[in-house]
Amino acid sequence: MATNDYFEQTWYQLRSLRSDPPTAVGGEGLRRATFTSSLEQAEQMFRAAAQVGTATRPLPLFYGLSQAGRAIACAAKAAKGDTWRLGGHGITSGHLDGPLSAVTVTTQKKGKPGSFVRVSELLDSPVWEETEQPLTALWDALPENSGWPLSKEGAVRQLPLLAQTLVRESDGPHPLASLSVMFPPSVVDAGSREAMMDYLRDYPEAQGWDSFVRVGSSPDAGPEFHVQNGWGWYPPGWGYATLHWTVEAPWTTSAQDRIAFLQTLRRSYSNDEHLLFFPSLGTGRSVHPLMAWWAVLHAFSMLARYQPAEWAQHISIDRSTYAAAIERLLAEGIETVPGLLLQVLLDVS
Known part of the structure; x- marks a missing residue:
């Protein structure tokens, strides 16, 4: 047995x-x-x-x-x-x-x-x-x-990226669906939009976002990364940034529809409730x-x-x-x- x-x-x-x-x-x-x-x-x-x-x-x-x-x-x-x-x-x-x-x-x-x-x-x-x-x-x-x-x-590793949903049922209607997405130390240390975009190129389901939480109010400000030392699956130095997708028809701007939209981006992985972006391996x-x-x-x-x-x-x-x-x-x-x-x-x- x-x-x-x-x-x-x-x-x-x-x-x-x-x-x-x-x-x-x-x-x-x-x-x-x-x-x-x-x-x-x-x-x-x-x-x-x-x-x-x-x-x-x-x-x-x-x-x-x-x-x-x-x-x-x-x-x-x-x-x-x-x-x-x-x-x-x-x-x-x-x-x-x-x-x-x-x-x-x-x-x-x-x-x-x-x-x-x-x-x-x-x-x-x-x-x-x-x-x-x-x-x-x-x-x-x-x-x-x-x-x-x-x-x-x-070596820079293309790992599955944990993406936690930041939509609450109590939120009022608005068009932004948001995820906190994990990134490796090379991207966190670079701290730039370019480094983040370059790393995400090998993650097809992670495309289509149109904005992110910045470190400052300047239009040129880079992503705001939060370093997680030894958190969850990830080794020390990994951190997350918050990305926003704009929800469009056939989805509505309700919290339930925003959550449903984000679920369409995922690959199913056993009974895990979190979103995971998997690499394409080129x-x-x-x-x-x-x-x-x-x-x-x-x-x-x-x-x-x-x-x-x-x-x-x-x-x-x-x-x-x-x-x-x-x-x-x-x-x-x-x-x-x-x-x-x-x-x-x-x-x-």
Whole structure:
């Protein structure tokens, strides 16, 4: 059995979908059979992952998620005809015999039936085809890793940006919808509109704002940053600035509509109530967090399976500076990924 009540409750909810599946799954036939058997295999894989150590854990976690991807395709309203059928992984990890900083991930081209590609398309998440995406960038796309870098010290990281809603139900009607958005030390220290805009270029959902709270009354005054030392997911030196969006039709200027508008900017992440802006990794579309998990777990599973000696070095708690971070992420994945899977199944159906 697995580790805690949250894990069990998540799987009870996922199991309940097998007798009452989303409409697209259908009442009988191969699509229905694939949906139910894929969820069963995914559950068994995740339960197995909870019973093994870090040396082996990436394997059942990745294959559990991969099987869950088949259930997502079966449940998706957008998967017409036989496009719910998945073929192969659709993703490749390379440079596995070197340091973690050298590991890369590539994907098949758009339109291919590989699992990673097709599920990415269903979630409006990018693929990068023949481009080698660094594992470090995919690692940084997971909120849990904000305080645990794999990149070199001092590197500017494109992390998911926490954005807290500043709209209150008691506010009167007005057109501004506001968010407090987190920024890294490089942007906070620069203190300029230009630095803030440049950093946000890789966050598609964070576009469209038209003003911000300034440090002074001058039109040229920079953003007012509030530094948070070791707050939440973020390491010391990160801080937030307040950005405003002007709400236009079909939204009204009521507080409820302003909140609803801000919710449209988010990527769903498990049961988190906060907005999160995810990076696009240079592709023009933000990566869905489930696909970031998928890519990271694929790389780790390939290391564990095909480069066991190198993997043993990476996870050596006595020798590797990354071992604790990897160990922690894999432990969290046992709970976080099923919760995210449940949310995604509801979203696509």
